[in-house]
Amino acid sequence: MKLKQKYTALIGLSSGFLCSAATAASYLQDFDGFADGTTDLGDGSAISSNLDIAGNPVGRASVQGGALRLTEDDVNSQRASFRIPAVANSSLGWTATFDFTMFDAAGGNPPADGFSFNYGEILPQTTLAAGPTGHGNAETGMGGTFIGFAIDTWQDGGQGFNIWGATGTNRINGNVLASGVEVSGTATISWDPATTSFTTTGLGDNATFVDVPHTFVGNDSYGFSFSARTGGANEELRIDNLSIVTVPEPSGALLLGFASCGLLLRRRR
C-alpha cells in the first residue's frame, strides 16, 4: 500500500470509529421482556443447568420475573451456568457489573454453595473442564483456563470471597448470607493485564479487592460465564442488569481518531 492510500485508509477507519462507533464493545442484559422459563435469550449466550442420572432436570436455570435465576432454594445438587460469548478487545481490559439476590429459607440447612463470575475459555458444556456436569465449579470457578471472582456462602469457616487466579490478596473471609434472609447487592469487577478489582455491596461482609496483581493472560477469544451450584444445602440465586464493557482501543488509536476526525471536520468547511 502506498503511503497516501494508507493514510487515507487510516483516516477512514479511525474517523469512522470515533464518529459512529466510539463506544466500547459491550454485552448488556437486563433479562426483561422474556417469559418466565426462558433459557434462550437469542443473543449467543447460553443458560443451562444439570440433569439427574435419569436425565430429568435438577436445576432449572431460566429467566424468572425479569432476572436470571441460576439456582432455587430447597433444591439440592443443582449445577447451573450462564455463558456469554467473547466481547471485542477483552484482552485489553474490561469492567463488569451485575445485581444479585440470594435467599435461603429459615430453618433447615444454612445456605450453599455460592457462585462465580469468570473470564476465560468458554468451552462447550459437554467438554467444560470443570465438574462432571459441565457447569463449572461455582464458588471455585469455571474450570479450563479462567480467572474467577467468587462468592462462597457455605458456612464452614471458608465462606466469603475469592479471586481465583490472583497472585496478590485473593481471599476475604466474611459473612455472606444467613439462613432465613434475602440479600441483594451489586458486584463490580474489573480486569486489565496487570491488576484486577472485585467489590460487592449489600452483603453481611463484602468483597473489597482493589487493584490486586495477577498473572492471567487475556485473549480476545475468551468469553465470560457464571457458574452456580447447590449441594446438600441450597439457596436461590438471581442475577440481573449484567453489563460487561471492554476497554475500547489503545490510547494511541484514540488520539489518532480524535486527530483525524478534527482533520475531516476542517476539510468539510
Ligand SMILES: [Ca+2]
Ligand atoms: Ca431485569
Ligand SMILES: [Ca+2]
Ligand atoms: Ca436455611
Ligand SMILES: [Ca+2]
Ligand atoms: Ca435453603
